[in-house]
Amino acid sequence: MPEVDPVVQQVVARHGGDPSHLLQILIEVQEVFGYLPAPSLTAVARELAVPRSRVEGVAGFYSFLYPAPIGRYRILFSDNITDQMLGSRALLEALCRKLWVEPGKPSEDGLVSIDTTSCTGLCDQGPAVLVNGRAITRLDYRRVNEIAELVRKAVPLDRWPAAFFQIEDNVRRRDALLGPTFQPGSALAAALKLGPAGWLEQMRLSGLRGRGGAGFTTHVKWKSCRDAAGPDKVVVCNADEGEPGTFKDRVLLASHAERVFEGMALAAYATGARTGLVYLRGEYRFLLEPLRALLDRMRGDGLLGRSILGEKGFDFDIDIHLGAGAYVCGEETALLESLEGKRGTPRIRPPFPVTRGYLGRPTVVNNVETLAKTTLISLGGGAAFAATGTAQSTGTKLLSISGDCALPGIYEYPFGVTIERVLEDCGAGDAQLVQVGGASGVTIAGYEFQRRIAFEDVPTAGAFMVFDSGRDPFDIARNFVHFFAHESCGFCTPCRVGTALLKGYMDKLALGRGAKVDLADIEWVDRLLRNASHCGLGSSAANPVVDTLIKFRPSYERRLKSLEFEPAFDLDAALADARRITGRDDPAAHLDGGRGR
Amino acid sequence: MTKQFLFDGQPVEFEDGQTILEAARAAGHYIPHLCWHPDFPPHGSCKLCIVKAGGRHVSSCALPAREGMEVESNTPEMNAERRALLQMLFVEGNHFCPSCEKSGNCQLQALAYELEMATARFNHFFPDRPVDASHPDVLLDFNRCIFCELCVRASRDVDGKSVFALTDRGIHKHLVVNAESGRLGDTDFSVDDRAANICPVGVILRKRVGFALPIGSRKYDGAAISVVAMKEGE
Numbered sequence: 060m061p062e063v064d065p066v067v068q069q070v071v072a073r074h075g076g077d078p079s080h081l082l083q084i085l086i087e088v089q090e091v092f093g094y095l096p097a098p099s100l101t102a103v104a105r106e107l108a109v110p111r112s113r114v115e116g117v118a119g120f121y122s123f124l125y126p127a128p129i130g131r132y133r134i135l136f137s138d139n140i141t142d143q144m145l146g147s148r149a150l151l152e153a154l155c156r157k158l159w160v161e162p163g164k165p166s167e168d169g170l171v172s173i174d175t176t177s178c179t180g181l182c183d184q185g186p187a188v189l190v191n192g193r194a195i196t197r198l199d200y201r202r203v204n205e206i207a208e209l210v211r212k213a214v215p216l217d218r219w220p221a222a223f224f225q226i227e228d229n230v231r232r233r234d235a236l237l238g239p240t241f242q243p244g245s246a247l248a249a250a251l252k253l254g255p256a257g258w259l260e261q262m263r264l265s266g267l268r269g270r271g272g273a274g275f276t277t278h279v280k281w282k283s284c285r286d287a288a289g290p291d292k293v294v295v296c297n298a299d300e301g302e303p304g305t306f307k308d309r310v311l312l313a314s315h316a317e318r319v320f321e322g323m324a325l326a327a328y329a330t331g332a333r334t335g336l337v338y339l340r341g342e343y344r345f346l347l348e349p350l351r352a353l354l355d356r357m358r359g360d361g362l363l364g365r366s367i368l369g370e371k372g373f374d375f376d377i378d379i380h381l382g383a384g385a386y387v388c389g390e391e392t393a394l395l396e397s398l399e400g401k402r403g404t405p406r407i408r409p410p411f412p413v414t415r416g417y418l419g420r421p422t423v424v425n426n427v428e429t430l431a432k433t434t435l436i437s438l439g440g441g442a443a444f445a446a447t448g449t450a451q452s453t454g455t456k457l458l459s460i461s462g463d464c465a466l467p468g469i470y471e472y473p474f475g476v477t478i479e480r481v482l483e484d485c486g487a488g489d490a491q492l493v494q495v496g497g498a499s500g501v502t503i504a505g506y507e508f509q510r511r512i513a514f515e516d517v518p519t520a521g522a523f524m525v526f527d528s529g530r531d532p533f534d535i536a537r538n539f540v541h542f543f544a545h546e547s548c549g550f551c552t553p554c555r556v557g558t559a560l561l562k563g564y565m566d567k568l569a570l571g572r573g574a575k576v577d578l579a580d581i582e583w584v585d586r587l588l589r590n591a592s593h594c595g596l597g598s599s600a601a602n603p604v605v606d607t608l609i610k611f612r613p614s615y616e617r618r619l620k621s622l623e624f625e626p627a628f629d630l631d632a633a634l635a636d637a638r639r640i641t642g643r644d645d646p647a648a649h650l651d652g653g654r655g656r
Numbered sequence: 657m658t659k660q661f662l663f664d665g666q667p668v669e670f671e672d673g674q675t676i677l678e679a680a681r682a683a684g685h686y687i688p689h690l691c692w693h694p695d696f697p698p699h700g701s702c703k704l705c706i707v708k709a710g711g712r713h714v715s716s717c718a719l720p721a722r723e724g725m726e727v728e729s730n731t732p733e734m735n736a737e738r739r740a741l742l743q744m745l746f747v748e749g750n751h752f753c754p755s756c757e758k759s760g761n762c763q764l765q766a767l768a769y770e771l772e773m774a775t776a777r778f779n780h781f782f783p784d785r786p787v788d789a790s791h792p793d794v795l796l797d798f799n800r801c802i803f804c805e806l807c808v809r810a811s812r813d814v815d816g817k818s819v820f821a822l823t824d825r826g827i828h829k830h831l832v833v834n835a836e837s838g839r840l841g842d843t844d845f846s847v848d849d850r851a852a853n854i855c856p857v858g859v860i861l862r863k864r865v866g867f868a869l870p871i872g873s874r875k876y877d878g879a880a881i882s883v884v885a886m887k888e889g890e
Binding site for chain 2: 546549
């Protein structure tokens with residue numbers, strides 16, 4: 060192993076000794092050592108002149124940072140329900156057997172560790188694994204055998220078969236965004252002709268709403284940021300696509316990134332921002348080099364940097380930060396904390412990011428798809444954009460479709476499309492239920508398939524997971540509950556404890572040990588999660604359970620040992636010793652007044 | 657003209673920038689809280705101070721009061737939810753009040769009495785949290801930590817030492833100290849630090865003064881926390 064201090068000094072110097080780059084620094088230090096040895100945290104703290112406790116706090120927060128030794132090959136199986144349905148758990152066990160390791164424990168020789176991780180965004184080509192951060196798709200037993208062999212022989216990852224790492228776009232339906240070819244620079248040129256105010260007016264006319272799930276009107280966000288006090292404004296692209304079952308941003312970044320980056324420049328033009336940041340989830344590490352290369356090309360073409368397209372004073376550039384395995388960082392204020400090199404804990408709002416965001420500067424945070432869509436508005440005008448979709452949900456929406464269907468992949472539809480129509484198109488003939496919007500979304504039962512994908516009916520960030528009649532709704536909800544318990548940041552009491560409690564109840568039910576009182580407790584915990592949580596993660600963590608309890612209650616009830624209350628022990632019998640000692644056996648010495656005898 | 661909102665049906669005056677909790681306290685209304693402290697900015701993690709404002713649940717410690725707002729706080733509904741939050745805090749740690757040195761001086765215990773928490777309701781987690789007795793003057797018993805981060809904030813913002821921080825996440829979140837060894841004795845922590853004297857529960861304890869004041873004569877033994885907190889301004 061190389062010496063700690065020189066490595067750390069080099070990495071810290073590369074980041075200009077900037078403490079706000081702490082997360083990026085830790086990621087890069089770990090790339091050298093395979094994990095983060097305790098002395099490396101001390102060295103990072105010293106070089107950045109920050110307390111070591113802060114460094115340790117950050118290192119412990121992110122799933123992909125390892126403060127304890129881990130295998131030289133770190134194999135993480137995507138554990139989304141769709142991966143499980145494709146047999147991921149059996150494949151994990153097979154690989155563990157082949158390599159003589161237990162899940163979650165590094166092998167004794169330190170060669171390999173095998174574990175699970177939250178959805179890696181490859182649901183349409185799963186089961187998927189990450190090996191040292193690189194994604195491998197379409198796992199089967201043959202591939203598992205090959206991986207075991209490669210690991211045993213310690214073949215470097217770069218020499219593994221290229222086919223392993225092949226990732227498909229699987230675009231199945233193209234509409235306004237995915238259909239036409241895009242001429243880089245054309246959208247910016249069109250907006251420059253309008254001027255910042257004219258361009259913002261087109262955004263207003265378009266009615267574009269955020270594609271990340273919350274559906275906030277984009278032009279209002281931009282306008283608030285433009286009007287906020289503070290000179291150095293920031294545009295952030297939220298590419299932390301962590302919602303289980305969502306992978307449309309991966310496809311946009313893989314094949315349409317010039318639209319996304321140009322969308323960021325369009326946001327900068329409207330708001331006056333000069334700094335652009337992309338927060339790319341760690342699972343999409345494989346996109347980092349291609350995206351950086353594209354940024355370089357755009358700088359060369361005058362689409363980024365100083366005086367963009369020759370417009371004096373229009374200076375804007377983009378940097379990319381990596382996430383490290385934390386779903387909560389998709390929440391915009393947690394994302395900002397993470398961008399600042401901190402633990403990804405959601406902030407108190409207000410103030411909102413548009414007034415006090417990244418490093419206290421006015422900041423626009425937009426989803427990848429939202430930014431890509433702005434190029435359409437610039438090219439075709441706001442009114443034309445608003446002509447498709449519904450009145451409250453204009454334009455089109457990308458759906459990431461996976462699960463029990465013949466043709467999983469990306470589908471672009473105008474908003475307002477019925478779930479029924481989508482199911483027909485993707486070849487799902489036997490759908491029992493659809494989970495729209497991912498783990499935090501809505502469970503749609505068969506009798507609701509007439510409902511529409513739109514903010515005013517069934518909103519979604521893009522996940523659309525299909526489950527056929529052979530699937531058990533309880534198992535689906537339980538998978539999501541495990542996901543939320545794993546991803547809770549732990550900041551607030553209801554989410555930190557509530558998600559862990561919920562996991563315990565669902566596991567108890569899964570073992571067939573539940574009683575009706577457990578269902579009542581589940582509903583009570585759900586209520587606390589919804590009402591008292593600090594952010595959307597906690598308040599939506601209850602959704603899958605609440606929905607399936609209402610719509611598929613028999614799936615829970617058949618797991619109960621008894622429909623009535625089942626105490627663990629007989630309280631009255633436990634008092635027998637006391638009765639013997641006191642020499643009493645009269646009715647008043649019994650809990651039920653002696654009636655039960 | 658001064659601005660007002662309704663707190664449990666009673667008019668409460670406030671100044672711009674005041675939070676619901678601050679304004680309510682200034683008007684003599686107690687709202688339960690654990691992570692809030694008058695000397696520090698709102699933190700908003702314990703959620704004991706949740707109230708309903710205009711029908712929506714909000715953290716009263718963090719939300720600025722607004723003219724005409726209708727706030728529900730001391731209602732059966734809100735107190736039931738607060739009680740459940742307390743139960744969550746009790747089961748996630750190891751809280752054995754009868755053997756705890758902080759008994760009678762502990763805000764968690766006092767609030768459990770205040771809100772009539774008779775049982776823990778949920779299954780206990782029984783986490784394994786070894787104590788740290790390495791410091792000459794102070795004992796750390798992590799079993800009782802409720803993650804209010806008051807010690808973290810006090811050490812960072814008042815003492816300028818950052819002796820404490822939280823690491824890991826979710827239910828595995830825990831307190832660590834500013835030393836590669838992980839031992840408090842290897843930090844520059846002092847018994848006179850603000851952080852040494854701010855823990856609302858029994859994590860940070862002075863050595864050699866245990867039970868100096870007998871149980872029965874302690875802070876919350878004679879009066880409820882809702883009374884003590886308002887009288888002593890905390």
